[in-house]
Amino acid sequence: MSFNDIFMLAPNPVLSGLAWFVILTIVLYTARVHAHKAISSVGRVLHNAMRLSARSVMRSEKRMIERNKEVLLSQGQEAAERIIEREFDRIDSTVQRDLSEYPALHRHLSEEIMKIDEYYQASTDVPPAPPGWVKAVEAVAKIPGAKGDPMVGSVLEDIHHSLVKANTKATEEYRKSSHKRHQLLNKMMPHWRKVNQTLCHVDKNITSLLERSNSIDRHMQEYEQIQKQTDRSVRMLSSSSLTQFFVSAFVLLIAVGGAVINFNLIARPMSEMVGGTSYLMGFQTSHIAALVIILVEIAMGLFLMESMRITRLFPVIGALHDKLRIKMIWITFSILLILASVEAGLAYMRELLMQDAAATRALLRDDSIQVVESSYLWITTAAQMGMGFILPFALTFVAIPLESFVHSMRTVVGILVVSFLRSLSWFLRLLGNMARFSGEMLINIYDFLIFGPLWLERMFKTKNRDDKKAESEQHSDTAQYSSL
Amino acid sequence: MTFIKKILVTLLAISFSLFSGCSEQPANHAKGVYMLMDTSGTYTQELKQAQKVINFILSNLNPGDTFAVARVDTGSFSEKDIVAKVTFEDRPSMANQQKRVFREKIDTFIKGVKGSRYTDISGGVLQAIEFLTEANAGNNLILIFSDLKEDLPEGYTRDIPLQLNKMSVVALNVTKLRSDNIDPREYMDRLSDWENRVQSGGGNWKVINDLERLESIMQF
Numbered sequence: 001m002s003f004n005d006i007f008m009l010a011p012n013p014v015l016s017g018l019a020w021f022v023i024l025t026i027v028l029y030t031a032r033v034h035a036h037k038a039i040s041s042v043g044r045v046l047h048n049a050m051r052l053s054a055r056s057v058m059r060s061e062k063r064m065i066e067r068n069k070e071v072l073l074s075q076g077q078e079a080a081e082r083i084i085e086r087e088f089d090r091i092d093s094t095v096q097r098d099l100s101e102y103p104a105l106h107r108h109l110s111e112e113i114m115k116i117d118e119y120y121q122a123s124t125d126v127p128p129a130p131p132g133w134v135k136a137v138e139a140v141a142k143i144p145g146a147k148g149d150p151m152v153g154s155v156l157e158d159i160h161h162s163l164v165k166a167n168t169k170a171t172e173e174y175r176k177s178s179h180k181r182h183q184l185l186n187k188m189m190p191h192w193r194k195v196n197q198t199l200c201h202v203d204k205n206i207t208s209l210l211e212r213s214n215s216i217d218r219h220m221q222e223y224e225q226i227q228k229q230t231d232r233s234v235r236m237l238s239s240s241s242l243t244q245f246f247v248s249a250f251v252l253l254i255a256v257g258g259a260v261i262n263f264n265l266i267a268r269p270m271s272e273m274v275g276g277t278s279y280l281m282g283f284q285t286s287h288i289a290a291l292v293i294i295l296v297e298i299a300m301g302l303f304l305m306e307s308m309r310i311t312r313l314f315p316v317i318g319a320l321h322d323k324l325r326i327k328m329i330w331i332t333f334s335i336l337l338i339l340a341s342v343e344a345g346l347a348y349m350r351e352l353l354m355q356d357a358a359a360t361r362a363l364l365r366d367d368s369i370q371v372v373e374s375s376y377l378w379i380t381t382a383a384q385m386g387m388g389f390i391l392p393f394a395l396t397f398v399a400i401p402l403e404s405f406v407h408s409m410r411t412v413v414g415i416l417v418v419s420f421l422r423s424l425s426w427f428l429r430l431l432g433n434m435a436r437f438s439g440e441m442l443i444n445i446y447d448f449l450i451f452g453p454l455w456l457e458r459m460f461k462t463k464n465r466d467d468k469k470a471e472s473e474q475h476s477d478t479a480q481y482s483s484l
Numbered sequence: 485m486t487f488i489k490k491i492l493v494t495l496l497a498i499s500f501s502l503f504s505g506c507s508e509q510p511a512n513h514a515k516g517v518y519m520l521m522d523t524s525g526t527y528t529q530e531l532k533q534a535q536k537v538i539n540f541i542l543s544n545l546n547p548g549d550t551f552a553v554a555r556v557d558t559g560s561f562s563e564k565d566i567v568a569k570v571t572f573e574d575r576p577s578m579a580n581q582q583k584r585v586f587r588e589k590i591d592t593f594i595k596g597v598k599g600s601r602y603t604d605i606s607g608g609v610l611q612a613i614e615f616l617t618e619a620n621a622g623n624n625l626i627l628i629f630s631d632l633k634e635d636l637p638e639g640y641t642r643d644i645p646l647q648l649n650k651m652s653v654v655a656l657n658v659t660k661l662r663s664d665n666i667d668p669r670e671y672m673d674r675l676s677d678w679e680n681r682v683q684s685g686g687g688n689w690k691v692i693n694d695l696e697r698l699e700s701i702m703q704f
Contacts (some may be wrong), residue, residue, distance in 0.1 A: 276575070364539040
């Protein structure tokens with residue numbers, strides 16, 4: 001029985017269509033009230049379900065925001081504590097160093113000051129008496145009898161000469177003593193300078209301490225803000241976390257590039273060690289072996305950084321006893337060194353294999369072009385070996401961006417989840433509203449499909465209402481007449 | 485406690501099955517190539533070209549791959565017609581040495597080759613199928629360096645369906661004979677017959693006459 005058989009109620013398709021329209025209209029009109037109820041209840045159910053789901057999602061979003069805030073604040077608090085701790089460590093080491101030098105400094109300054117004092121005392125010795133003879137000489141020269149009596153004159157002349165001589169001698173001695181004092185003062189100069197230098201050094205240390213204390217003050221303020229859980233501190237930490245995420249992701253990408261180069265350096269010679277035909281999980285075993293070596297190097301680098309307390313990804317390593325930690329540093333470093341040496345050897349082998357392959361290819365091509373032994377070939381070999389040796393150590397530092405990436409990722413993932421939940425909540429609300437209005441729209445469409453009977457019903461109702469109105473008016477008129 | 489034990493046992497079982505399953509060496513990565521060289525009549529003049537093809541294939545094969553070169557003569561369904569065969573070692577350096585030795589063997593053969601009276605290509609193909617099946621390589625290729633004109637001695641039966649089982653068959657340097665020039669339909673019929681035989685045997689058929697475009701040979 002085909003659709004056509006069911007549809008064709010009359011031989012004419014138009015008539016059949018009309019017949020079906022009439023039948024369906026009657027059926028739909030009869031079921032109108034129930035259909036309206038069903039449609040509106042479905043709409044309401046969907047709307048309420050969506051609204052409830054949206055509310056639940058919004059609650060989850062709020063919880064997520066709270067969790068993000070807690071994570072951010074705890075991370076920020078930890079970071080601030082770490083910075084302040086380090087600043088205090090630095091201050092402690094500076095103070096300890098300076099204080100340990102203090103007795104020596106004190107002794108040095110005392111010695112210098114004593115020497116300066118000695119020189120000063122020596123320079124303040126009373127100089128020989130100023131030439132007071134001058135007046136005596138002048139007085140002798142002014143004796144009036146000296147010009148009249150030649151004998152007295154000669155005696156006086158002698159006295160004058162001897163006085164002048166004595167005066168000259170005294171003046172010379174005075175000069176000598178002044179010169180000596182100047183020399184003593186001159187000797188004081190280096191000691192002054194030393195004292196000055198020492199005091200400058202002390203001043204520098206004090207200034208550095210002051211700067212550090214300022215830095216600690218600043219960090220302490222930030223720490224207080226975090227402790228108070230202010231919005232400003234949350235915003236600041238969030239922005240800092242996002243920056244760290246992108247920067248560390250960028251550095252990790254660079255590290256991945258380094259790892260890829262490293263892989264290419266050792267993958268080929270690895271086939272010489274483990275064979276080039278075996279496969280593991282669909283990949284060549286030699287490639288997997290090369291990858292494992294690189295991953296082991298990265299793991300060793302992580303442990304080395306942890307043991308050196310540069311990163312804090314594994315609290316167990318950080319909490320180890322210092323002796324054990326130092327042992328671990330040496331062990332991981334030795335393993336890294338051995339792996340780096342192995343890689344350098346493999347890089348050398350790679351060069352040999354490539355030369356061998358090139359020679360074989362040239363032989364098989366059977367062309368006249370011979371593989372020329374370049375005198376500069378050792379440069380590429382050395383460069384490859386150098387890269388093979390250095391890259392494992394370079395990969396060690398991946399631990400630092402990795403730590404930042406892991407820590408900042410918690411925040412970034414939290415932010416993404418919040419955004420997703422917010423979008424989901426909006427979408428659910430939208431769906432709920434759409435369901436509600438779709439129900440109303442469906443009711444209207446339903447009524448539109450049965451517009452004929454509805455129109456007749458309205459007409460009938462209007463007529464009935466008019467009749468009733470007319471009847472009631474007539475009744476009231478009759479009542480009025482009867483009362484009159 | 486028993487729950488933890490159960491989990492540990494399950495994990496051990498999973499890891500064991502995973503590694504035992506993974507460590508199996510899948511054969512489908514290795515390639516097997518068998519090349520038939522027509523040494524009949526005037527076609528021996530073309531063997532210099534065959535040498536180039538062999539060298540090209542050698543340079544494209546990797547450790548673990550198998551390669552054999554056989555001559556097509558009066559009765560080619562025989563191991564005696566295999567000129568050189570090799571399965572390359574795991575280590576690339578060893579594989580390179582094997583390639584050099586293989587090349588030398590082929591050079592020596594081509595220098596001293598004598599033309600055969602008949603051409604048993606079908607026998608050669610049957611031998612190739614047998615060899616490659618034994619080699620158990622994942623991807624197999626049969627190269628026929630010939631004009632594809634079969635000329636069997638009396639009494640030889642070669643009307644046997646080929647069991648190629650997804651092997652690729654490439655006809656190289658299918659030269660046109662004097663009779664082909666008179667009636668090209670002969671040449672076309674010859675190619676068409678071989679194509680039908682290969683495809684009905686479950687193989688893939690290809691013809692490469694321009695030996696400057698050998699790169700497509702190894703894409704099988």
